[in-house]
Amino acid sequence: MKALFSSLILGAISFSSSLIADVKYQLSIENGEHHLGKVTATFPAGNEKLNISLPSWRTGRYEILDMANGIRLFDAKDATGNPLNWQKIDSNTWQINADPSSTVNISYEVYANELAMRSRHIDDSHAFIDASGFFMFAEDYRQESIVVDLNVPKDWRSVSGLETGEHPHQFIAENYDVLVDSPIETGINKLFKWQVDGRDYELVIWGEGNYDTDQMIADLKKLVKTGADIWHAYPYKRYVFMVHATSGARGATEHLNSTIIQRQRDSFLERDDYIGFITTASHEFVHTWNVKGYRPQGLTPYNYIGHNYTDLLWIAEGSTSYFDDLLLIRGGIITLKEYFKGLSRNINKHLARPGREIQSASETSFDKWINQGGDHDINYSTNIYSEGALISWALDAKLIEESKGKVSYRDVHKALYKDFPLPQGFTSDDVKQILKAVSGKDYANWWQQNVDSPAELNFEAMLQSVGLVFDYPKGVKFQPQAEMSGNYKNGQLFLERVKRNGAAWHAGLTPGDIVFAINGKRISESFDNYIKRFKTGDTLEISYFRRDEIHTTQLTLSKKANKAKSISLVENPTRLQKHLFKAWLGVDYPSSL
Known part of the structure; x- marks a missing residue:
């Protein structure tokens, strides 16, 4: 029986325990120490061929995870227990030749030992159950009501955002989309x-x-x-x-x-x-609002089998990263000093990332699914979280300053939640229309310059408008650096990262090289400490292995401050600066930090 009403935003609704689900799952855990669970599932009658799939990714992690690699001992039977013919047609889909007049019962074993992926984990003390890692689904029955029964040790407690059913280890979901977005934690807790x-x-x-x-x-x-x-x-x-x-x-x-x-x-x-x-x-x-209450087109409805492309992950994740600290300040949970310490760190990381000059926020959003990580990522890409947070702040600063504190980026997200509730999705044009509606100004050029092109953010101006400065602290000193890093071991530096257009880059060094000598002498301590005996501008002869052959190159040391830039108060803030400060953070301008 289908649920009486539907609401992805509200999540799982209350069901009478007498209601019969269209799809039923049971997970039995008897060998937790071996990370094993057995799943049985029942699907309604009506299909001659039924395709059953396990998702190839899980929500919140925009990466193909191949979660079906833990499935073994798959079997399918009809309502009377007769075997059904089936075949696996791709890496995570099983096609069953079914009797249209009979329900389909499947069973399989799950190896669940991926705790860090937050998709599936079982041991002798608990199980973390993300449905995408445990429960197969049929697209034909994706919107049907679901009951999940857990057969777990007696001393375990089961907790979920789902509604509890007839016993403490039974949960009810309105449909598969609700189930896959409502994990279960069961165990000793x-x-x-x-x-x-x-x-x-x-x-x-x-x-x-x-x-x-x-x-x-x-x-x-x-x-x-x-x-x-x-x-x-x-x-x-x-x-x-x-x-x-x-x-x-x-x-x-x-x-x-x-x-x-x-x-x-x-x-x-x-x-x-x-x-x-x-x-x-x-x-x-x-x-809970940004992504689960409203999200970009391309992410709704979720395609659990393949990539879900959008150029707005910088809003989905980056704006969330911007608001998370903002709410901590507004809630009185962290101090202004702690807030500005984190913001300063984020600015410095951004300025030290060469990829910010290469890839735009919209490009890095679309390419998140194929992000390589590592040295190439730092040198040629941005990050949907950190870059998106700083662009969100830039939008907030512009809206607040131009409206003299009457409008902020919070108004944009309030409108997104109101105008694009799921299952709708919003586009870049929709966001630009909202920006125009709340501010009375056209943000198309700003968007082109900072979202569709590598952003050029003027942090000094953004901070100055609210009575803050971003600069080196007093007593800062500069020391030599080679702008490369790696693992130092037994007198050798195994290069892992080389900053694009930095000193080591211009010397021709690259990740994988093994540096073993400077000026003909073996490195006797960590590389960063070793070069402190030299001066900025000194040219060093670097000896290194590449392809097991000895090479040499000339490296001219650049400079690096021994203390990072940080945010501080201006000496004599104006009344407007104080007003905009409060419009931004929701607290009064401080007398000190």
């Missing part, structure tokens, strides 16, 4: 519940660590109130923060009304570490 403004919240933590749950909950309570600073409504009635305190895995993924955050178990206590956690929580919380 800690669970905390609270309410804010009539909405229910939960924090579930798997793993031991140096976290302080009282502080986490206190700050999460502040965070969830800040949604009203941007959007006109909340898209959920219940939200679940899932945390993995573990080893060897870190990152996070947004979902419909929940998020999964992974951090090293000992990376919560120190202030910088904790800010990393709460910033991640804020980032995924912003995604």
Whole structure:
């Protein structure tokens, strides 16, 4: 029976336990220590040939992951248990010759040992279940209602943003799109519940660590109130923060009304570490609107089998990265000093990335699926997160300054949420139309110069408008650098990165080269320390291996400040600067940092 109404934005709705699902899944975990689970699924009658697929990627990670590589022992039967003929027709699709008058029952084993991918993981203490890594789907039945039953050890607790069914390990989803965006954490865990403004919240933590749950909950309570600073409504009635305190895995993924955050178990206590956690929580919380409430064309509806192209990932991810810190300031969770420390770091990283001169934000958005990473990426590409965040800030600064604080980039996202709720998707032209509507000005030229072309961002001017400066701190000194890096071992530097148009680049060095001597002498310590005995402008003879052959080249050292540029207050801020500062961050201009 189909659900009585549909809403991807609200997530899983309440079902009567007497309702019968059209698609049923069961996951049984009996050998958790071996990372194994057994899945059975039932699909409705009606097809002579039924194509069953496991997604080739998961939402929130724009990369083909080949998740079907963990599937074994696939089998298919009809309602009476008779075997059905089937064949695998591509890497993640099984085609079943079915009896149209009978339901189709499939079973298979899943090897789930990909914790860091946040797609599938089973061990003897828990299972993290992202449907895209466990549950196959049929496109013909993608919109049917679903019930998921878990057969797990007795002492395990199961938590999800999905509605609970007839028992604590049963969950109900309106359709496959809701299921795939509502992960389940089951196992030995800690669970905390609270309410804010009539909405229910939960924090579930798997793993031991140096976290302080009282502080986490206190700050999460502040965070969830800040949604009203941007959007006109909340898209959920219940939200679940899932945390993995573990080893060897870190990152996070947004979902419909929940998020999964992974951090090293000992990376919560120190202030910088904790800010990393709460910033991640804020980032995924912003995604509840930006991506899960509205998202670009090309990402809706999701194509679970192939690439989902859009030139606006810089908004989907980058604007989220911009708003996450902004909400922490507005919520009183971090200080201005901490905010500006992070913003200064992001500016410096941007200025040190040669790829910003080569690739535009729209290009890097479209090419995210084939991003190479590594040295080539740094030299020739941008990043949808960091670049998108800075472009979002530039838009915000321009809107605030030109409107004297009456309009901001928050108004753009408020309009996106209002005018393009899922399943609609928005385009670049739609965003430009919204910019014109909220500001009264045409942003086509600005867009061409900063989004469709490599952005030329004037950080000094952006900061000056709100009474801030970006410069080297007092007492800064300059030291020599070669603008290359790698792994130093046993007197050799194994090059991994060479900055485009830097000193090492002009010397002809490249990743893969092995530097073993300077001026005819073996390197006796880490390369960066070794060159401190020289001066900026000195020319060194570099000896290195390439293809196991000895080569030499001349490298002229460039200079690098021993302290990075940072944000500080102007000496005598004007009344307008103070006004625009508050319009930007939502707090008064400080007397000091």
